[in-house]
Amino acid sequence: MDITWLGHAATRVRTRQAAVVMDPTDKSAGNDMSRPTGEVVTISRNHPHHSYAKGVKGDPFIVDGPGEYEILGTQFIGIRAFLPADEGETPVATTLYVCRAEDMRLVHLGGLGQAPTPQQSQELADSDVLIIPIALPGGLDPKAAAKIARALEPKIVVPVGYTPSSNGHSDELKVFLEGIGAEPEEPVSRFTVQRRNVGDGHRVVLLESRG
DSSP, rough: OEEEEEEEEEEEEOOOEEEEEEEOGGGGGTTTOOOBBEEEEEEESTTTOOOOGGSSSOOOOOEEEEEEEEEEEEEEEEEEEEEOOOOOOOEEEEEEEEEEHHHTTEEEOOTOSSSOHHHHHHHHHHHHHEEEEOOTTTTTOOHHHHHHHHHHHSEEEEEEEEOOOOTTTOOOHHHHHHHHHHOOOOOOEEEEGGGSSSSSSSSSSBBBOOO
């Protein structure tokens, strides 16, 4: 399984069966995905920073809500969540995704804006790879993201959704890393992981943004 960060919360996961683009974003987020190819697109919510499926080359199958799906040998579970709303306003519905492929379990929290409920936590916990935005507008702040990442106990954490400097770091990332209490690995443009080298846990993998 290969994982690349396309900017914002957008992530491309390449398995042996399919290329999956999760939370594709348009350029108004300040990122340019450069039209990645994908057979599957997952959308967390109806917003151009999370749902720009036409920016993905090919004719991908679109997954845009809760439920269970199996596409090209890859299993997806969409879990309903909501963004916080001001008093009197209707909360915005979002979707969190669990992806199962190559005997691994990957979770993408592009649609998370507050601490998951106990039931959501049970469904999201103990993943092999957790992709979590740490500083998106209207989303989690770095401290909250770190607390959630610790609670879900993934083996590998991949922070996205922040603005990296030329060396891949940022103030938001620094706060997140301090909160999670783990030393990150050196930034890479693409992270490759297999079942046999997932490890026992507590890894933090930094990706260079391609967007």
